[in-house]
Amino acid sequence: xxxxxxxxxxxxxxALLLLIAFAMLSQRRVLSLINLYALxxxxxxxxxxxxxxxxxxxxxxxxxxxxxxxKVLLLPWILHRLIRRLNIKWDVxxxxxxxxxxxxxxxxxxxxxxxxxxxxxxxxxFTRATLGIATASVLLSFLMMITRRKAVPQVIGFLSMxxxxxxxxxxxxxxxxxVVELGIALDVLVGTVIxxxxxxxxxxxxxxxxxxxxxxLRED
Amino acid sequence: MSIALFQPIDIVLIIIAFWLTxxxxxxxxxxxxxxxxxxxxxxxxxxxxxxxxAGLFALAQPPETAILPLGLPGLPFHLxxxxxxxxxxxLEGGSSFGISLYSAGYFQQMKPRQLGILSLEYHLFxxxxxxxxxxxxxxxxxxxxxxxxxxxYFLVTTDHEVGEIRAAGYLYLLIAHIGALGILLCFxxxxxxxxxxxxxxxxxxxxxxxxxxxxxxxxxFGFGAKAGMxxxxxxxxxxxxxxxxxxxxxxxxxxLKTAIYGLLRVTFDLLHIQIWWWGALTLGLGLLSALFGVLxxxxxxxxxxxLAYSSIENIGIILVGVGLTILFHAYDMGLLAAxxxxxxxxxxxxxxxxxxxxxxxxxxxxxxxxERNLGxxxxxxxxxxxxxxxxxxxxxxxxxxxxxxxxxxEWLMLQAFLLTPSVPxxxxxxxxxxxxxxxxxxxxxxxxxxxxxxxxxFLGQPREPRLEHAHDAGWWxxxxxxxxxxxxxLLGLFPVFVIIALDNVTQSLVAQGLxxxxxxxxxxxxxxxxxxxxxxxxxxxxGVVLLVVVLTFLAVRRFYHGRLRRDAPWDCGFPAQNARxxxxxxxxxxxxxxxxxxAFKMTRQLPSAFDEHPHYAVSVADRFWYALYAPIARLAxxxxxxxxxxxxxxxxxxxxxxxxxxxxxxxFVR
Numbered sequence: 001x002x003x004x005x006x007x008x009x010x011x012x013x014x015a016l017l018l019l020i021a022f023a024m025l026s027q028r029r030v031l032s033l034i035n036l037y038a039l040x041x042x043x044x045x046x047x048x049x050x051x052x053x054x055x056x057x058x059x060x061x062x063x064x065x066x067x068x069x070x071k072v073l074l075l076p077w078i079l080h081r082l083i084r085r086l087n088i089k090w091d092v093x094x095x096x097x098x099x100x101x102x103x104x105x106x107x108x109x110x111x112x113x114x115x116x117x118x119x120x121x122x123x124x125x126f127t128r129a130t131l132g133i134a135t136a137s138v139l140l141s142f143l144m145m146i147t148r149r150k151a152v153p154q155v156i157g158f159l160s161m162x163x164x165x166x167x168x169x170x171x172x173x174x175x176x177x178x179v180v181e182l183g184i185a186l187d188v189l190v191g192t193v194i195x196x197x198x199x200x201x202x203x204x205x206x207x208x209x210x211x212x213x214x215x216x217l218r219e220d
Numbered sequence: 221m222s223i224a225l226f227q228p229i230d231i232v233l234i235i236i237a238f239w240l241t242x243x244x245x246x247x248x249x250x251x252x253x254x255x256x257x258x259x260x261x262x263x264x265x266x267x268x269x270x271x272x273x274a275g276l277f278a279l280a281q282p283p284e285t286a287i288l289p290l291g292l293p294g295l296p297f298h299l300x301x302x303x304x305x306x307x308x309x310x311l312e313g314g315s316s317f318g319i320s321l322y323s324a325g326y327f328q329q330m331k332p333r334q335l336g337i338l339s340l341e342y343h344l345f346x347x348x349x350x351x352x353x354x355x356x357x358x359x360x361x362x363x364x365x366x367x368x369x370x371x372x373y374f375l376v377t378t379d380h381e382v383g384e385i386r387a388a389g390y391l392y393l394l395i396a397h398i399g400a401l402g403i404l405l406c407f408x409x410x411x412x413x414x415x416x417x418x419x420x421x422x423x424x425x426x427x428x429x430x431x432x433x434x435x436x437x438x439x440x441f442g443f444g445a446k447a448g449m450x451x452x453x454x455x456x457x458x459x460x461x462x463x464x465x466x467x468x469x470x471x472x473x474x475x476l477k478t479a480i481y482g483l484l485r486v487t488f489d490l491l492h493i494q495i496w497w498w499g500a501l502t503l504g505l506g507l508l509s510a511l512f513g514v515l516x517x518x519x520x521x522x523x524x525x526x527l528a529y530s531s532i533e534n535i536g537i538i539l540v541g542v543g544l545t546i547l548f549h550a551y552d553m554g555l556l557a558a559x560x561x562x563x564x565x566x567x568x569x570x571x572x573x574x575x576x577x578x579x580x581x582x583x584x585x586x587x588x589x590x591e592r593n594l595g596x597x598x599x600x601x602x603x604x605x606x607x608x609x610x611x612x613x614x615x616x617x618x619x620x621x622x623x624x625x626x627x628x629x630e631w632l633m634l635q636a637f638l639l640t641p642s643v644p645x646x647x648x649x650x651x652x653x654x655x656x657x658x659x660x661x662x663x664x665x666x667x668x669x670x671x672x673x674x675x676x677x678f679l680g681q682p683r684e685p686r687l688e689h690a691h692d693a694g695w696w697x698x699x700x701x702x703x704x705x706x707x708x709x710l711l712g713l714f715p716v717f718v719i720i721a722l723d724n725v726t727q728s729l730v731a732q733g734l735x736x737x738x739x740x741x742x743x744x745x746x747x748x749x750x751x752x753x754x755x756x757x758x759x760x761x762x763g764v765v766l767l768v769v770v771l772t773f774l775a776v777r778r779f780y781h782g783r784l785r786r787d788a789p790w791d792c793g794f795p796a797q798n799a800r801x802x803x804x805x806x807x808x809x810x811x812x813x814x815x816x817x818x819a820f821k822m823t824r825q826l827p828s829a830f831d832e833h834p835h836y837a838v839s840v841a842d843r844f845w846y847a848l849y850a851p852i853a854r855l856a857x858x859x860x861x862x863x864x865x866x867x868x869x870x871x872x873x874x875x876x877x878x879x880x881x882x883x884x885x886x887x888f889v890r
Contacts, residue, residue: 135886146876
């Protein structure tokens with residue numbers, strides 16, 4: 001049996017999302033990382049719009065528009081400006097080397113699919129098969145946050161984790177209530193702005209954005 | 221019937237909005253204090269007056285409701301103005317009118333920027349208290365409650381440069397939040413699992429006795445923390461002295477009453493059953509608070525701390541009334557429940573007036589002398605006659621002397637006690653006379669405390685040379701003090717009108733009014749239950765007092781003056797009486813310290829007989845602090861120490877913690 005076109009499209013987008021998550025995990029350059037984040041947002045917006053079109057859920061169009069504006073345009077722009085102002089030229093440093101990270105990522109994906117299986121069987125949506133991918137991309141973003149040494153990639157990891165959550169919500173229940181979604185979108189925006197300010201403060205205090213310097217702040 | 225265009229509830233809402241506007245405008249005057257002291261504070265006082273009028277009008281009206289389309293989407297604010305709310309609005313309006321007038325003069329020496337912020341918090345505080353009285357759902361109630369706690373926290377820490385004041389503010393905020401938690405849980409229990417968080421659906425719900433008890437105990441805990449009930453009182457003697465005097469007056473006079481309001485609202489309005497031992501518990505805690513408060517007030521040497529402890533005492537008396545009301549209501553003794561409730565509310569109103577008056581009086585003394593320590597004051601009646609005379613009214617009222625207002629409410633309370641033997645419970649019948657005795661002990665000691673307070677501050681000779689330059693309060697301050705003093709006198713002279721006004725409140729809470737029996741002999745005589753049992757006529761009493769004074773004065777003039785007068789040639793060992801010969805605050809409190817020694821944790825420093833420069837010091841500490849609070853604080857510290865073990869300062873490890881938790885949870889969900 002051939003699945004309807006919209007369903008195939010959703011699966012394609014889900015696969016792209018996972019691919020981008022892996023790409024982010026292996027990416028060494030900050031600038032490309034931001035571009036990948038924007039791309040992820042674009043895929044997310046497209047998939048949300050597809051779900052909206054095929055299920056006639058009006059409010060998902062707004063979500064898609066919001067995602068497009070916020071995650072493809074506004075946040076990447078803020079981040080671009082930020083790294084220009086911070087004058088970050090260096091490559092991304094990792095705690096664990098990249099091949100090992102990728103292997104860990106594969107383990108996480110397998111686990112995510114196993115974990116998501118019972119939930120996706122409960123969900124009544126036609127997009128339920130993608131729940132595993134959504135969980136996997138959340139976990140992969142988390143892994144990225146853990147393994148990166150500098151502050152900016154960590155923030156991008158945080159933002160892309162939110163993308164994964166959003167995708168999970170769309171695929172499990174056709175999206176969250178509009179109020180919640182607006183709230184989260186605002187949180188992400190405010191979070192980015194605040195973290196941006198923190199970057200400047202951290203650099204001013206330590207002359208670098210390496211998080212290892214923050215360890216000194218611990219009170220003994 | 222309504223006032224042409226507006227219902228009282230609309231007027232109250234307009235007043236709240238007006239206060240908020242005044243508050244938001246004040247920080248803009250950061251160049252000079254003029255705009256705030258000359259315009260904002262008097263305007264605010266006018267709004268208080270309007271609130272008083274609207275509240276008085278609403279007292280006689282059936283309840284009204286309104287819905288404000290604010291708050292979260294789908295969760296608007298519900299408002300309701302019923303006689304109980306109206307009474308507390310009257311309390312707030314009447315007391316804050318005087319306090320705001322006073323503030324117009326008091327804050328003139330403040331820094332403009334600081335005053336702008338203070339005025340913002342001041343008006344937020346006033347508005348949030350009015351909103352608490354209007355709230356008809358748990359949501360708005362908690363929002364207003366927290367707004368009140370936070371704005372008053374910032375008011376308390378106005379002088380945040382001083383470390384002790386920051387510590388006092390922190391303690392206050394901590395206990396306020398623990399109490400708020402209790403209230404929140406109480407609303408959760410009342411809500412059960414059905415309906416929404418409006419008070420209407422809580423009224424409609426029926427609770428099993430067990431859950432009703434849980435709700436009541438949570439309410440008693442939560443509101444008790446705000447009221448300063450034992451053993452949750454520790455914040456009160458710290459926070460009241462830390463705040464500027466008008467703020468102390470607001471906090472003691474009005475804010476503590478919001479807790480009483482909440483307790484009454486939950487117990488008699490939202491819960492549909494009352495169990496007798498709730499009343500006994502409240503009564504016991506109230507008595508303990510009253511005795512504790514007054515004993516500690518007797519040994520204080522700081523004016524404002526003394527008044528703060530006396531607030532604990534008065535809250536104790538009010539809680540005793542609440543307890544009696546629950547007791548009578550649980551046994552279905554309507555008239556007595558109405559009597560106890562009327563006495564409770566009456567005392568709450570009186571306390572707002574006389575305590576406000578005294579806090580403002582200490583504020584004037586503080587301004588004029590820069591001194592809060594009783595040991596360095598004295599003789600101010602000659603330098604500050606206005607403040608002295610007006611404070612005297614407050615002192616007499618609080619000491620419970622007729623014909624002022626404090627006497628009426630305490631007398632009514634005792635009447636309620638004396639009628640308790642009709643309660644069908646043997647043990648209670650035996651305990652009640654003891655409780656009544658304890659209440660009388662507390663009131664009598666309160667009178668002692670006030671003699672100390674007034675005598676040491678205003679009478680005798682100045683204990684410091686610079687007190688010679690003390691100046692009297694300005695006109696705004698005099699007006700504020702005079703308004704509150706007038707309130708004390710009027711509430712004392714015309715109790716029958718107050719009881720009649722309270723009729724609707726008692727009707728709505730305990731389904732019984734007192735107006736018919738109280739005014740059986742007209743407005744001249746107050747006859748709480750029946751003319752045969754007891755009656756009291758303050759006007760008559762005042763007449764007799766005045767007559768005796770005038771006759772004595774004339775007799776002394778007639779017979780004593782003009783006779784041969786003799787003077788002792790050697791002054792009998794008093795060639796010159798100086799300030800150091802007077803009784804000190806410590807000396808005056810000494811008998812109380814001696815008699816009730818086990819109640820205090822005292823450390824004395826006695827000089828040895830051979831000391832060239834003898835120095836005597838005594839400090840009295842609260843046993844509750846060491847027995848209850850210090851162990852909790854130590855435990856919290858130890859637990860935090862354990863948690864500190866997993867704190868490494870490496871952000872990656874922290875992320876790993878949450879990552880591990882997430883994976884674990886995911887496996888559990890399977």
